[in-house]
Amino acid sequence: MQDKPDRSDYQDTEFQRLLVEYADMVERGDRVDRDALAREHPQYANSICEFLDNHVLLRAALEDPNDSGSGNDLFATINSPAEMNGSGSIVWSLARLSESEYPVQFGNYSLKREIDRGGMGIVFEALDCKLNRVVALKIIRSGELASAEELRRFRAEAEASSAIKHPNIIPIFEVGEVHGLIYFTMAFVDGEDLGALLRRQSIAPQEAAKMVAKVADAVATAHHNGVIHRDLKPSNVLVDQKGEPFLIDFGLAKQQSREALTCSGQILGTPTYMAPEQVSGRPIEAPMSCDVYSLGAMLYELLTRQPPFRGPTQFDILLQVLDREPPRPRKLNKQIPRDLESIVVRAMEKAPSERYSSARQFQEDVQRFLLDEPITRSHPSIADRLRTWWRREPILVSHLCGILSVLLIVVGAELVRQTPSPDTQLKVSLLIAWLASSFLFQRLAVIDRMTDIAHWTWAAFDVATYTTLIYLADSPRGLLLVGYPMMIVASGLFYRVRFVVFVTTLCSIGFVMLCALVDDPIAKRLDFSVIYMSGLVVLGLCLVSMIRRVRGLRDYFGGNAP
Known part of the structure; x- marks a missing residue:
């Protein structure tokens, strides 16, 4: 389904000027390049195409020689393009037919109501006046704005459907053209x-x-x-x-x-x-x-x-x-x-x-x-x-690998030592809690409306837990700081700028807290701390820049619609 045009567009002077220009092109019989329209005027493209689609349809209904007079004269109250441009307002009825304006005569068919509209066509419930049967009639949505490729696809749809005989595929009855508008009819399913x-x-x-x-x-x-x-x-x-x-x-x-x-x-x-x-x-x-x-x-x-x-x-x-x-x-x-x-x-x-x-x-x-x-x-x-497990739950698998590796190192180090560290039990308990929480956050992440909350809370818990583990570790702690940039890089996998900024900020705060609380060489070297903090910030900025460039490809894949 396509978005409805924004009514506020019709009060915009620039939009009115463009509308008159493209309407004149259609009236002259010129082909309008919709792709170029979307590139050059993306904020108005949907409203202009919607207006012209219906304009062509209404003109066909008005001019149809087979019109028996049962349809309404929809142009009786519509201003001309010049009048619309001069008055500063557009009559909304051109953009979409209302229920009171049906039925509309279209060739041998009487359009009773609009059923649906999609990327390729508008589907109407219609009465076949010759055979007196109700059908679904599909008209190419672009009307006279259709490109050669769109026309080919529209014809291909009718040909493909008509080539298949199956009780669960709707049969095609007729393919035709009225005033330049290509259509086909099929069985009506209520x-x-x-x-x-x-x-x-x-x-x-x-x-x-x-x-x-x-x-x-x-x-x-x-x-x-x-x-x-x-x-x-x-x-x-x-x-x-x-x-x-x-x-x-x-x-x-x-x-x-x-x-x-x-x-x-x-x-x-x-x-x-x-x-x-x-x-x-x-x-x-x-x-x-x-x-x-x-x-x-x-x-x-x-x-x-x-x-x-x-x-x-x-x-x-x-x-x-x-x-x-x-x-x-x-x-x-x-x-x-x-x-x-x-x-x-x-x-x-x-x-x-x-x-x-x-x-x-x-x-x-x-x-x-x-x-x-x-x-x-x-x-x-x-x-x-x-x-398959890695592709299904990459975040959970990454956590399990990392946490289990640290747990093995902690336990192995204690076994090698002759005198156990007094914090060993606390470290192991914290790692086990981190492990268990990962399963909990993963389960929440797959629940509808909980995904974002789970991911953001999970990231905050990761940074807080890792910072606590570094705090409990023995000096020197320099090598353990590699975990912060790793978490920032991992946040880039979500391709969300705010999430990367959030994780980078948390990691920076965690590092500052460590410098303030621990007695370690990393806290005594101000130059080291400044260089490390700068590195975290630069890493976050690089990821943000990369994500923005990559997300620029969304236009190629159809814009922002999910």
């Missing part, structure tokens, strides 16, 4: 998308498995017909009043018999549900495997009520998809059967060779689960299990 249904209510594991099994069967049929969907997600599955799922939106589909619509370096799809090889932007050797991954991600969300990966921006999600593993589903919902969790985990393996070999094999395993039969299982090695 229901809501699976994502909306999931936000409204939870879905039992058995019911979720049944739905995904039917979608997987539809995907397997599509693959058999040489069509790869490439954008499988809950919002692309319609559920009717009887609970029957229907796969929709083949806008990014690739037909194997044709040249791919995606070139190297271009990423198309929804990051949360995309396979790692799809996110990388490189040519994909086994494209069908991407749909298998997306089926697993869809089932994951239905079972846990949250997507596999979340983040403040698409860029954060892309990084996680590439090198992280999502939390195991049963950690988020203990009611999930273990076999169903195993199916999800296998479908979402990072390496395509480790996943189900096809959507059909995935569907058959889900069907075995539903029939209470043994599922097929992969047999990962110990190295594979350790690698």
Whole structure:
């Protein structure tokens, strides 16, 4: 779904000037480059495109020779572009049709209401006046602003859908064009998308498995017909009043018999549900495997009520998809059967060779689960299990390695000494508490709405605990100070400027406290302290600069929307 245009834009003089300029281009029949518009005027691009999309649609409805007069004359109260520019106001009704303005005649169809709008098109519930049946009519969202690539994708969606005959794929009835607006019609499903249904209510594991099994069967049929969907997600599955799922939106589909619509370096799809090889932007050797991954991600969300990966921006999600593993589903919902969790985990393996070999094999395993039969299982090695654990919980694994190493060193040093240190028991107890707290913070980090609190509290606890351990250590303590820059570097893995600043500040405060409290050579050398503090600050600033540069790539991946 696209964001609605901001009403405040319509009071902006510069926006009004641009709107008149682009509206004149459309009226002359010139093609508007939406990509250039977004680059040159990013703050106004969405509002301008929204206005022109609907302007073209309304003009087509007004000028249609087949108009029987049943539709409303929407231009009766709308000012001309010149009048709008002069008066300093824009009539909002052009930006979006209201319910009172329906029905609108569009060729042989009477548009009754808008159902949905996405990146490629606007979908209406419409009446086919010739056959007297209700259909879903999809018009390319960009209208006359559409580029050649968008037109090709829109046509490809209709062609891909019409090439597949399956009870859970909505059939295409007609593809046509009215006043330069390309559209196609399909069977009308009275229901809501699976994502909306999931936000409204939870879905039992058995019911979720049944739905995904039917979608997987539809995907397997599509693959058999040489069509790869490439954008499988809950919002692309319609559920009717009887609970029957229907796969929709083949806008990014690739037909194997044709040249791919995606070139190297271009990423198309929804990051949360995309396979790692799809996110990388490189040519994909086994494209069908991407749909298998997306089926697993869809089932994951239905079972846990949250997507596999979340983040403040698409860029954060892309990084996680590439090198992280999502939390195991049963950690988020203990009611999930273990076999169903195993199916999800296998479908979402990072390496395509480790996943189900096809959507059909995935569907058959889900069907075995539903029939209470043994599922097929992969047999990962110990190295594979350790690698998966590292990708799923890198922060916890790093903590365990570091804390256990220090614990072994402390215990080993005491065994070598002839006279035990009086602080040994306190050090060991502190390390064990640190170890246990790491598991607690990791468990909190996977809970919805607790992730940020857990990470920030975890970082503060780490610095405080490590500072206490250094305080309890014997002199000289210089080598132990390597832990502070290590924690600052680790904070950069979150790709968040404020988090790096937070950890750098805590480490600096911890070092200052040590200098003030311990009797150690590090506290007596002012020059050493100043150089070390400067090093911590410079390290933090370098990480902040790197993160800002890297996050500048978000525009390439679709902006700030998660």
